[in-house]
Amino acid sequence: MSGDFRRVVARDLRVSVRSAGQWLNPLVFFVIVVTLFPLGIGPAPAMLARIAPGVLWISALLAMLLSFERLFANDHRDGTLEQWVLADAPLSLVVLGKVTAHWILSGLPLVLLSPLLGVLLQLPFEALPTLIVSLTLGTWTLVLIGAIGAALTVGVNHGSVLLSLLVLPLTVPVLIFGSSAVTAAAEGFAAGAQLSLMAAMLAAALALAPWTTAASLRVTVASDG
Amino acid sequence: MSASSGRVAGELLLEGRELSAWRGESLLFDALDVSIVAGEVLQLAGPNGSGKSTLLRALIGLSELDEGEVMWRGKPILRQRDTFHAELLYLGHKPGINGALNPLENLRALVGDPPRMPDPVAAGTTSTALDAHGEALLELGLGSRLDIPCRALSAGQQRRVALARLRLQSRTLWLLDEPLTALDSAGHEWVRRCIVERAATGGAVIYTTHQKLALEGVTTRVLELSEAA
Numbered sequence: 023m024s025g026d027f028r029r030v031v032a033r034d035l036r037v038s039v040r041s042a043g044q045w046l047n048p049l050v051f052f053v054i055v056v057t058l059f060p061l062g063i064g065p066a067p068a069m070l071a072r073i074a075p076g077v078l079w080i081s082a083l084l085a086m087l088l089s090f091e092r093l094f095a096n097d098h099r100d101g102t103l104e105q106w107v108l109a110d111a112p113l114s115l116v117v118l119g120k121v122t123a124h125w126i127l128s129g130l131p132l133v134l135l136s137p138l139l140g141v142l143l144q145l146p147f148e149a150l151p152t153l154i155v156s157l158t159l160g161t162w163t164l165v166l167i168g169a170i171g172a173a174l175t176v177g178v179n180h181g182s183v184l185l186s187l188l189v190l191p192l193t194v195p196v197l198i199f200g201s202s203a204v205t206a207a208a209e210g211f212a213a214g215a216q217l218s219l220m221a222a223m224l225a226a227a228l229a230l231a232p233w234t235t236a237a238s239l240r241v242t243v244a245s246d247g
Numbered sequence: 248m249s250a251s252s253g254r255v256a257g258e259l260l261l262e263g264r265e266l267s268a269w270r271g272e273s274l275l276f277d278a279l280d281v282s283i284v285a286g287e288v289l290q291l292a293g294p295n296g297s298g299k300s301t302l303l304r305a306l307i308g309l310s311e312l313d314e315g316e317v318m319w320r321g322k323p324i325l326r327q328r329d330t331f332h333a334e335l336l337y338l339g340h341k342p343g344i345n346g347a348l349n350p351l352e353n354l355r356a357l358v359g360d361p362p363r364m365p366d367p368v369a370a371g372t373t374s375t376a377l378d379a380h381g382e383a384l385l386e387l388g389l390g391s392r393l394d395i396p397c398r399a400l401s402a403g404q405q406r407r408v409a410l411a412r413l414r415l416q417s418r419t420l421w422l423l424d425e426p427l428t429a430l431d432s433a434g435h436e437w438v439r440r441c442i443v444e445r446a447a448t449g450g451a452v453i454y455t456t457h458q459k460l461a462l463e464g465v466t467t468r469v470l471e472l473s474e475a476a
Contacts, residue, residue: 025359025360026359029355029356029359029360030356033345033348033352033355033356036347036348036352037345037347037348040347040348040396041347096345097345099341100341100342100343100344100345100346101339101340101341101342101343101344102343102344102345102356102357104309104337104339104341104343105337105343105357107309108307108309108332108335108337109332110329110332110333112329243309244309244310244311245311246310
């Protein structure tokens with residue numbers, strides 16, 4: 023069973039690494055959006071430090087949103103999805119594998135780069151660990167939520183707008199607690215409560231999203247023909 | 248709709264009862280009974296758009312039926328998905344081959360890792376010996392294409408990569424949707440041999456094709472679907 027999981031992760035990583043544009047896109051988008059804020063609002067350090075948590079979190083959310091569309095698109099086009107649905111490995115396990123690979127390629131680079139952009143936005147050094155932890159928990163949750171939307175819209179023409187409409191409302195709690203954790207840390211307060219809630223959201227998403235996504239994929243494949 | 252020739256007395260594997268499916272405004276098939284026993288080959292025939300692919304997909308729960316139920320060894324397939332899937336091999340119009348991966352990587356993703364190789368020194372072979380996946384691809388004439396991304400292969404070669412699964416997965420029931428598309432005559436012959444072998448060794452095959460496939464030595468039935476009404 024864990025063999026199936028590893029097989030899916032390895033396959034998806036291999037596919038993505040060979041088409042570099044795919045995993046670089048969200049990262050480049052994240053960097054560009056964040057650097058636009060000092061240009062648009064002005065470089066006053068106090069102002070930047072105050073909006074930094076929100077800016078970083080909104081940019082991360084949008085960058086992740088941009089990446090969901092291709093989560094199942096290729097597999098749907100070439101017929102791999104049908105084979106996953108008919109495989110003797112549980113479909114939810116396959117989904118979990120795909121989500122993990124997707125996070126490694128689009129979430130992890132974003133988490134790793136975030137301290138640098140935090141410094142750029144004058145975020146106090148004390149807040150950087152909280153930024154990293156909150157983004158790690160948050161992007162994981164976002165990918166799990168996004169997978170449900172991606173599974174529902176993968177067969178739809180121009181499904182990306184629909185996908186955003188479906189997924190955005192569900193991501194609001196992640197955004198609220200993520201940015202408030204970083205804000206608290208930047209102001210010298212403890213962020214433990216927010217981070218615990220984010221961990222709880224991740225646990226709930228881990229438990230529910232793979233099954234929901236698997237069911238959505240079955241519906242999508244059934245409506246194909 | 249008619250079924251021809253006598254039945255072999257094998258175990259009843261797949262049975263669809265009173266199947267009906269609509270696509271939009273047209274009725275593809277209505278109250279159709281389909282069944283297949285071990286050792287049998289069933290060809291679905293009919294003009295384009297008569298519902299062959301839909302029936303094939305419906306029989307394995309991939310497409311929705313408007314009415315009817317499909318049973319595998321006497322139990323509904325939806326109640327025993329994992330058991331059923333473990334005995335099933337489906338090859339659809341879309342081959343399930345990723346263009347960025349080479350043939351070996353694609354097969355590994357689809358059927359899992361090949362069985363462990365015997366120690367090359369002990370077995371007396373060279374270290375460049377192929378695993379089971381490589382052997383199957385070699386048999387299909389892709390021996391020189393093992394490390395080329397599949398997007399650089401022709402349609403027929405990609406189809407051959409997908410067909411290698413017939414050799415690698417020992418499944419009881421095969422459902423092949425137009426397996427001969429884009430294949431040359433050597434490819435036809437290879438598929439024909441595989442189908443005959445599967446039926447002769449206690450399996451069963453349901454397939455669609457618009458081409459001639461002379462299957463000798465096995466019980467073959469044809470289920471003719473009429474044009475959608």
